[in-house]
Amino acid sequence: MIRLQKYLANAGVASRRAAEKMIAEGRVSVNDEIIREMGVQIDEDYDVVKVDGEAVKNTEKKYYIMLNKPVGFVTTVSDDKGRPTVMDLVSDISARIYPVGRLDYDTEGLLLLTNDGDLTFKITHPKHDIAKTYVAEVTGNITMDTILQLRRGVMVDGVKTSPAEVEVVGATQYGTKVEITIHEGRNRQVRKMFEALGCIVKKLKRTKEAGLTLGHLPSGKWRKLSESEVNMLKKIEAAGTKGKNSSKPKVKAYSKTNSKRRTQKSGK
Numbered sequence: 001m002i003r004l005q006k007y008l009a010n011a012g013v014a015s016r017r018a019a020e021k022m023i024a025e026g027r028v029s030v031n032d033e034i035i036r037e038m039g040v041q042i043d044e045d046y047d048v049v050k051v052d053g054e055a056v057k058n059t060e061k062k063y064y065i066m067l068n069k070p071v072g073f074v075t076t077v078s079d080d081k082g083r084p085t086v087m088d089l090v091s092d093i094s095a096r097i098y099p100v101g102r103l104d105y106d107t108e109g110l111l112l113l114t115n116d117g118d119l120t121f122k123i124t125h126p127k128h129d130i131a132k133t134y135v136a137e138v139t140g141n142i143t144m145d146t147i148l149q150l151r152r153g154v155m156v157d158g159v160k161t162s163p164a165e166v167e168v169v170g171a172t173q174y175g176t177k178v179e180i181t182i183h184e185g186r187n188r189q190v191r192k193m194f195e196a197l198g199c200i201v202k203k204l205k206r207t208k209e210a211g212l213t214l215g216h217l218p219s220g221k222w223r224k225l226s227e228s229e230v231n232m233l234k235k236i237e238a239a240g241t242k243g244k245n246s247s248k249p250k251v252k253a254y255s256k257t258n259s260k261r262r263t264q265k266s267g268k
Contacts, residue, residue, distance in 0.1 A: 001041040004030065007049060009117015011056050012096050016121040027052050063095045064225040064233075065113040068217040075102040075111065086111060090222055100124060104188055109134070109206035110214040113222075122236045123210055126184065130236070133181040133208035134190050135169070140199035142168060142176040149197055150180065156192045164193070174202040181208075210236065 002010075008019035008028070019028075026034050029050045030042055042049060049056045069075070073084050077098055086099055090113060100112040101124045114120060122128055150166045165181040180190060191201045207214045211232055217223060225233075 002044055004028065004035060004040045004042055004049070005038065006118060006121075007042060007044065008051065008056065009121065012115035012117070013051055013056055014117065015098060015124075016117045017124075019117065022051060029053075061095065062116045063093060063097050063114055064116065064119075064230050065090060065093070065097060065222050066212065066214070066217065066225055067111045067113060067222040068214060068219050069103050069108055069111040070219045071106050071108050074105050075099045086113070089220055101185060103206060104191075104204075107134075107204045107206065108219065109204075110209050110212065111206070112209065112212075112225075119233055123233065124185070128236055129183050130210045131181050131183055131208070132185070132206060132210075133165075133179060135205050135207055136178050136180060136190060136194065136201045137172045137174045137176075137203040138178055138194055138199045138201055139175045140194075140197075142178065142199065146197050146199065147178075150193060154193050154196045156186065156189060156196060161186075161189065161193055172203075179207075 005016050005019040005023060008014060008022070009016040013019060014022065020038060022028050023035055023038065026036055028035050030040070030047050032048070032050075067086060067089060069086055069089070073086050073089065075086050077085065077087055079085050083105075090097065095115055097113045097115045098120075100114060100120050103109065103111050112123065123130055147166050147168065150164050153161045153163050155161075162183055167179050168176060169179045170177040180193075182189060182193075186192075190204060194201050212225070212229060
């Protein structure tokens, strides 16, 4: 048995969060019954799942891609403003893949793409405490006090950030090159952290994520992850949950039999 939103994600329909939105919108049916509640479980070998009336089968080959995203591309599958998207850079891949998380339009570097919704959930959900490392070229006076404040956390949009790992790694035409590792994914977080301390990020590049390193992958190019890299990502566990049993209640499986029972009980 498998949760409906996870089944859709594993089938490459969308990320798990996007699949949950589809369910809430009434776009998903199981055995021709519209499902709007979360947590419903299905039998992959028995139940018929449809999205917008089209049957979904979890038979798609899984792809795991690392892209060195350039500045000037939006991290979406499509853009209503007509701007180039990261999908334009992987157009030679026939599978329906999508970005794992986001990089801002004016940020470059490591971006993962896949059609594995379960893995996407692991990497993007806050509970998994995934480390993301950036190299920022910053104007302004970067002092030891600045570094210490970043390490302790700073106020961004009224909420204090978690402590960051921060090191000065060099100098550039803009001022100072700083390497910073965060474990959150707020909108434009690194830029806002520096801005809160009177500094402006002129250039930002993500170099590491979830144990993966961008290395010498050229800008605008992509490569498939190795088997060992994929296995490493699949072993990601929520921080502090290793060895503990989940306390969440089990959700009753969904099947045609269950559907008939509910129908008879309601008198429909």
